[in-house]
Amino acid sequence: MNFERLCVLGGSGFVGMALVSELASRGLFVRVLTRRREHAKALVLLPTVEVVETDVHDERELARQFMGSDAVINLVGILHESVKGRVDRPEARRGDFHRTHVELPRKVIGACAQAGVSRLLHMSALGADPTSRSAYQRSKGIAEALVREAGLTASPEPGTLNGAKLTARRGMQVTVFRPSVIFGPGDSFLNLFARLLRLLPIIPLASSRARFQPVYVNDVVRAFADSLGNPESFGKTYDLCGPKVYTLLELMQFLAHTLGLNRKLIPLSDRLSYWNAWLLELKPGAKIMTRENYYAMQTPNVCEGSNPFPSGWQPAALEAVAPSWLQSASQRGRYQSFRHQAHR
Numbered sequence: 001m002n003f004e005r006l007c008v009l010g011g012s013g014f015v016g017m018a019l020v021s022e023l024a025s026r027g028l029f030v031r032v033l034t035r036r037r038e039h040a041k042a043l044v045l046l047p048t049v050e051v052v053e054t055d056v057h058d059e060r061e062l063a064r065q066f067m068g069s070d071a072v073i074n075l076v077g078i079l080h081e082s083v084k085g086r087v088d089r090p091e092a093r094r095g096d097f098h099r100t101h102v103e104l105p106r107k108v109i110g111a112c113a114q115a116g117v118s119r120l121l122h123m124s125a126l127g128a129d130p131t132s133r134s135a136y137q138r139s140k141g142i143a144e145a146l147v148r149e150a151g152l153t154a155s156p157e158p159g160t161l162n163g164a165k166l167t168a169r170r171g172m173q174v175t176v177f178r179p180s181v182i183f184g185p186g187d188s189f190l191n192l193f194a195r196l197l198r199l200l201p202i203i204p205l206a207s208s209r210a211r212f213q214p215v216y217v218n219d220v221v222r223a224f225a226d227s228l229g230n231p232e233s234f235g236k237t238y239d240l241c242g243p244k245v246y247t248l249l250e251l252m253q254f255l256a257h258t259l260g261l262n263r264k265l266i267p268l269s270d271r272l273s274y275w276n277a278w279l280l281e282l283k284p285g286a287k288i289m290t291r292e293n294y295y296a297m298q299t300p301n302v303c304e305g306s307n308p309f310p311s312g313w314q315p316a317a318l319e320a321v322a323p324s325w326l327q328s329a330s331q332r333g334r335y336q337s338f339r340h341q342a343h344r
Helices: 014-025 037-042 059-066 089-113 135-148 192-200 219-226 246-260 272-283 292-296 318-341
Strands: 005-009 027-032 049-053 069-072 119-123 159-161 162-166 173-179 203-204 237-240 264-267
Touching: 005 014, 005 089, 014 027, 014 037, 014 119, 014 219, 027 059, 037 049, 059 089, 069 089, 089 119, 089 135, 119 135, 159 173, 173 219, 192 246, 203 246, 219 237, 237 272, 246 264, 246 318, 272 292
Parallel strands: 005 027, 005 069, 027 049, 069 119, 119 173, 173 237, 203 264
Antiparallel strands: 159 162
16 A cells, blocks of 8 residues: 555654655655644645644544545654642643643544544654653553554453553554654754753753663654555564663763863762752753653663664764754854844
């Protein structure tokens, strides 16, 4: 079967923008579902892309939008929950992860069944585990179970997993991708730490020994696009990692060297890392780190070989591609600083 008409959820995000552009460059017709059309305005200019503003959490609306599609790609994910009220209330921290990572995939599976779509590509994450202490990893793990069950040809009896109802869909051709942290221009990982390095001469570093295997966004995009019509990928789960493992301290040292900055990095003990995360969690605005991040970093974010790469997939090294856009961003930042000092 040819997969020529696709529907993408999360197409206005960091990975989504790159993936939709890649799919369009291959001549495929892509419908991007988004809460706000303005978030995906850069995609509107692509001739084979249609951007639709809709409620992706409405299963009936999803089924209507999926009609006529050959495949659905779900990239929707969040890194932090919007905590309301007291931060020590667990119930205040569970809602967004569960709604986004569990309920939405369940609705996507149901809408695919209603619309007759049998091909589903799903974005998960390394460390996804329904028993994890991290709410992020736990919700991702439950979603993986839902998606894999949708691909079973012989369904078990319906049941539950951590309170999530399992409703099998038979015969779906599913592929799950579990990337490590994804880097590239505009990412929310390396760029966050690069901003900290530019601002602070001394940085207390929580969880400095946490291990990552960063993967380039273009490589993740290629894995998705190449797997779309490849029968070898049906029913498979792929861990996506770059060629090298780093501790968080090593990544910070790499960034400081690349940016030409001399910074004092102070690794914190495990206990101090936890309290540092708790204090930063209280900070209003964008979250640098939370206790949720602390829990997630207890699990190495590296590929262990249980879910091998797609055949022929050769990811780029961080050192080969990151310096060009990191240094360019740094130069633009200095230029904007000069403009501000000159009151322009």
